[in-house]
Amino acid sequence: MRKIDLAKTTLRELNEDLHRQSEGANETDWEIVNSQGFHAVAVGVDAPININIRGSVGYYCAGMNKQASITVHGSAGPGVAENMMSGNIRITGDASQYAGATGHGGLLVIEGNAASRCGVSMKGIDIVVRGNIGHLSAFMAQSGHLVVLGDAGDALGDSIYEAKLFVRGTVKSLGADCIEKEMRPEHLKTLDQLLAKAGITDVKSSEFKRYGSARKLYNFNIDNADAY
Amino acid sequence: MSYHNPPTTPRKPASFDDYTMSEIRRAAQTGIYDIRGGGAKRRVPHFDDLLFLGASISRYPLEGYRERCTSNVTLGTRFAKKPIELKIPITIAGMSFGALSAHAKEALGRGASLAGTSTTTGDGGMTPEERGQSQTLVYQYLPSRYGMNPDDLRKADAIEVVVGQGAKPGGGGMLLGQKISDRVAQMRNLPKGIDQRSACRHPDWTGPDDLEIKIHELREITDWQKPIYLKIGGTRPYYDTALAVKAGADVVVLDGMQGGTAATQEVFIENVGLPTLACIRPAVQALQDLGMHRKVQLIVSGGIRNGGDVAKALALGADAVSIGIAALAALGDNDPAWESEYQALGTTAGAYDDWHEGRDPAGITTQNPELMARFDPVKGGRRLANFLKVMNLEVQTIARACGHNSVHNLEPEDLVALTVEAAAMARVPIAGTTWIPGQGQGGL
Numbered sequence: 001m002r003k004i005d006l007a008k009t010t011l012r013e014l015n016e017d018l019h020r021q022s023e024g025a026n027e028t029d030w031e032i033v034n035s036q037g038f039h040a041v042a043v044g045v046d047a048p049i050n051i052n053i054r055g056s057v058g059y060y061c062a063g064m065n066k067q068a069s070i071t072v073h074g075s076a077g078p079g080v081a082e083n084m085m086s087g088n089i090r091i092t093g094d095a096s097q098y099a100g101a102t103g104h105g106g107l108l109v110i111e112g113n114a115a116s117r118c119g120v121s122m123k124g125i126d127i128v129v130r131g132n133i134g135h136l137s138a139f140m141a142q143s144g145h146l147v148v149l150g151d152a153g154d155a156l157g158d159s160i161y162e163a164k165l166f167v168r169g170t171v172k173s174l175g176a177d178c179i180e181k182e183m184r185p186e187h188l189k190t191l192d193q194l195l196a197k198a199g200i201t202d203v204k205s206s207e208f209k210r211y212g213s214a215r216k217l218y219n220f221n222i223d224n225a226d227a228y
Numbered sequence: 229m230s231y232h233n234p235p236t237t238p239r240k241p242a243s244f245d246d247y248t249m250s251e252i253r254r255a256a257q258t259g260i261y262d263i264r265g266g267g268a269k270r271r272v273p274h275f276d277d278l279l280f281l282g283a284s285i286s287r288y289p290l291e292g293y294r295e296r297c298t299s300n301v302t303l304g305t306r307f308a309k310k311p312i313e314l315k316i317p318i319t320i321a322g323m324s325f326g327a328l329s330a331h332a333k334e335a336l337g338r339g340a341s342l343a344g345t346s347t348t349t350g351d352g353g354m355t356p357e358e359r360g361q362s363q364t365l366v367y368q369y370l371p372s373r374y375g376m377n378p379d380d381l382r383k384a385d386a387i388e389v390v391v392g393q394g395a396k397p398g399g400g401g402m403l404l405g406q407k408i409s410d411r412v413a414q415m416r417n418l419p420k421g422i423d424q425r426s427a428c429r430h431p432d433w434t435g436p437d438d439l440e441i442k443i444h445e446l447r448e449i450t451d452w453q454k455p456i457y458l459k460i461g462g463t464r465p466y467y468d469t470a471l472a473v474k475a476g477a478d479v480v481v482l483d484g485m486q487g488g489t490a491a492t493q494e495v496f497i498e499n500v501g502l503p504t505l506a507c508i509r510p511a512v513q514a515l516q517d518l519g520m521h522r523k524v525q526l527i528v529s530g531g532i533r534n535g536g537d538v539a540k541a542l543a544l545g546a547d548a549v550s551i552g553i554a555a556l557a558a559l560g561d562n563d564p565a566w567e568s569e570y571q572a573l574g575t576t577a578g579a580y581d582d583w584h585e586g587r588d589p590a591g592i593t594t595q596n597p598e599l600m601a602r603f604d605p606v607k608g609g610r611r612l613a614n615f616l617k618v619m620n621l622e623v624q625t626i627a628r629a630c631g632h633n634s635v636h637n638l639e640p641e642d643l644v645a646l647t648v649e650a651a652a653m654a655r656v657p658i659a660g661t662t663w664i665p666g667q668g669q670g671g672l
Contacts, residue, residue, distance in 0.1 A: 015448045039441050044378055044449030059438070060445040064378040079432040079442075083376055101432040102373040104417070120431040121373060123417040140427060142417045159425070161418060218422040219405055222259030 002027050007034040011041065021047035037077070042070055045087075062089045065106065078115075081108045084125055097134070100127045103144065109198045116153065119146045122163055128198040138165055139175065147194050149203060157211050161218075165211040166191050168203060177217040181210045251494075262494040265327075265583035265593065267395050267486045267531060267553060272503040274486070275537040277650030278643050279659060282629040290628035297624040298634045301548050303525045304386060304455020304478040307447070311478075312364055312386050312455055314548070315344025316620040317635060318538055320612075321483075321529050321552035322368045322388060322459070324350025325375075326403055326412045326424075327490030327583060330357045332592040335559055335605040337361030339612025343620075348388060348550075351401060351426050351490075353415050354380040361609070366457060369446065371400070372426040374416040378449060386479075387446055388457035389439075391430075391468075394487030394504070394530040396496045397461025401426035403491065403584065409595040440475040447476075457481050462507035462530065463500075469514040469526075479525045481550065482511050486531025488553040490593070491584035504530035504541075506653040509640075512545030521545065535622020542623070543638035544654060558615035559608040561592045 004014050014032065021027065022045075030051040035041055039058035042051050046066040053061070056074035066085040075093030084103040091099075094112035101117065103125025110118075110127070116134035119127050119141055128147040135153035138146050141163035151169035158175020164187070165178075174180075183206075191205040217224055240246070251262060283289035290297060304311040320340045325333050327350065334357035340347040346364035349355075353375015359365055367384030369376065381387065392398065403412075403424040413420040433442045443456050458477035460468045462484040472480045484504025489497065508528055515521035528541045529550035541549045556562075562570075564577040569589035573580065583593035591603035627635045630642045644659040645651035651658045652665040 011448070012452070016451060019451060040445040040448040043445055046378065059441045060432075063445050064381070064449055066378060078438070079445075082432050082445075083373060083378070085377055097434075098432040102376065104377065117431065121427065123373070139431070140425065161422075218419075220260060220423055 001029040001031060003031045003033065005033050006036060006038060006041075011038050015040070015043060018042055018045050018047075018049075018051075021045070021049055035072075035074070039077070042068075045070070048087075056093065065089060075112065076110075081106075081125070084108060094131070095129075099129075100125050103127070105144075107197055113150070119144070119163070122146065126194055126197075128194060128200065130200065132169070135172075136175070138163055138178075141165075145190070145194055147191065147198070147208070149200070157213070159217065160211075160213045162213065164190070166194075166205075166208040167211065168208045171209075171211070174211065177214050178211055179214045181212045183208070183210045263491050263584055264494055264497070264581040265489060265491050266497070266581040267488040268498050270498050272485065273505050273647065273649045273653055274503060274531060275505060275540045277505070277647045278540050278645055278654055278656065280536075280539065280543075280626055280630060280642055281644060283631040287631040289631050290633060292625055292628050295628065296633060297628050298636075299620050299624060301525075301636070303527070303548065304457075306455075306478045306520075306524055307452065307476065308386075308455040308478055309451075309453045310385070310455075312346060312366075314346060314364065316616060317542060317546075317548040317623070318343075318532075318616055318619055319345050319366075319527060319548055319550045320347040320555050321487070321550040322348035322350045322366070322390065323552055323556075324352040324490060325355045325358070325415070326350075326352035326595070327593060329592060329594055329600045329603065330355055330411075331600055331603050331605045332556075332559060332608070333358040334361050335603070335608030335612060336555060337365070338605060338609025339555075339558070339616065340364070342609065342613035343616035345616060346385070349380075349384075351375075351403075352412060353377075354383065357605075359383055361605075368459075370426065371428065371430045372416075373431070374424075374426070381446075381450060384454060386455040386457055387450070388459050388481060389443065389446070389477075390459045391439075392461030392463075392483070393459065393489060394461050394483030394485050394501055395489035396492045397463045397501045398428060399492060399496050399500070400428035401490065401492060412595060436471040436475055439471075443476045455479055457527070459483060461487075462502040462504065465502070465507040466510040466514045469511040470518060473515065473518050473520050473524050477524060479527060480511065480515075481527045481529065482507050483550075484528070484530030487529050488556075503653065504528065504532075505650060508541060508544040508546060509653070509655045515545075522547065535619045535626065538619055539623045539626040539635065539638055540643065540654075542635055543642050544640060547636070554615070555612055556592060558612045559592055560590045560603065560611065561588070563590055566590055 032053045035055040037058045043063040045068040048067045051070045058077040060079040062070045063082045069088040071090045076095045078096040081089045084106045086106045090109045095110045095114045097115040098117040100108045108127045110129045113131035114133045118133040118137040122141045122144045124144045126145045132150035138157045142161045148167045152171045154173045155175035157178030188205045301317045341363040347362045348366040366386045405421045455478040457479040458472040459481035485501035525547040527548045528546040566589035588594040591599040643656040
């Protein structure tokens, strides 16, 4: 296992080392200590490796991740897993705003709470939040799944496209064109699979409600102008 | 004998001209504002309002076609390990696959490479056609993040973080459903046939301090190899340029209101933003005040049409310019050869701007396979290369006449203005005087 101490090694050296793994290097297990809230820790990784980060991180941790399994044993600042393409990212603490923003694929699990704009403009990523999420989450969300075991803030799913939202607790308000939808067997099955992938076994899919797009704003019509 | 008063000539109100009246009728009929492509069509102070002072006695000209006048430019010298080297100071602006056909994107790459300059991706992401033909390709990192992926980021030669554009500073975009082919839909992760909104702001940062950290992330992902451009719409050029420098930009791209767009509201294009001419000097002043002029390069765009415009932008302090609409015209957009078809669409060659409808007779701003097949990317690329080379020759000709052996030695002292407005905006004197309106008044 490679152990990197960010009190001794620079962030630049760490990321350079991690990027080398995509060129056929064979170091599969990494531990990063003294993360000290640094920004851009383990960004742009493109290799099937396991990375454990001990301590909290700043902005954009694991940004644009491909293939890697990254666990932050602490909390994450804004933009964790932004534009993630594949792989797994787990935050054992809380995440700040825009967690998983514009993510195209992979799984992001937040064991604590996520702040506002969680999953903003998501494009295929799956996000599972054990706690609550803040306002304007899944704004303009295109595809993928957002699963929330706690409560959601204001304007959930505003201007949503085809992403699917599952919330176990309360939703303070729904955004434009976002509605509650019927939970059919296929949705229960999808949710069961997502919870299993996230390692969550203490809740049932039947406890969730599903939200998604009413699809009324997909093509502009002046008669819908009041909805904007 | 009867007496008849002669009739007065019918007179239409100046404020309600034929276009304005037709737009009122159109809005009333359809219930939607006019959406179109292109840039501002109204007359605003522009480079035409400036003139160069060729050399006579007080300055000594260089011989055209004999004495060397360099035009190459290096962009991204501040932080990037691999700055961009271009033969000419004229680049191709970002235009999206989706708005343009794949053939048109390929032609832009071919033409730019033949002329020794760069091309730029757009909202639709990077196509193999464009990457394959572009010797130097700038990858736009846009608020929508359509088609954004780290593989393409690494394939690019530079990254342009788009904060705004001149045609619609503060506004997002809309690609109407009729242009969403299977390939465009797949690249944007959206269903075919629905309107695709491009956000007006980045989803994962909320101010200049965040932006600085965002740029740091992009540098870390790409191992500090590639220059980071920051594109802003021309509205508050002094402050936005200063903040772009603070955020860590290697290059500032400043787009004035004559800059084009694939499609947005007419009212936005014509009523928001500053003329390109009014943007340059405040931006240059910001760079000078920070001691960063020529260290952070400035690319100016928005209505650049010929070598005269390029030379004037350089003289006012830009390091390079960028062209969009002129490049499309060079490819064959709005060519009179298709006049009968333009008329069938209710317009005429030179005025066609409904690019979002996907019915471009020239096959450039469309995803219709039959129309696309009309456009030859090899011939189109050749035409663009010719145009770029002509523009550069024109800049060199003017620079030599002003006594400079590099186009980058052009300076404000080479210019005068024909109008008070242009003199104030460009901060050069009215022709035949020493008067620069507003000088000493601040005015950022």
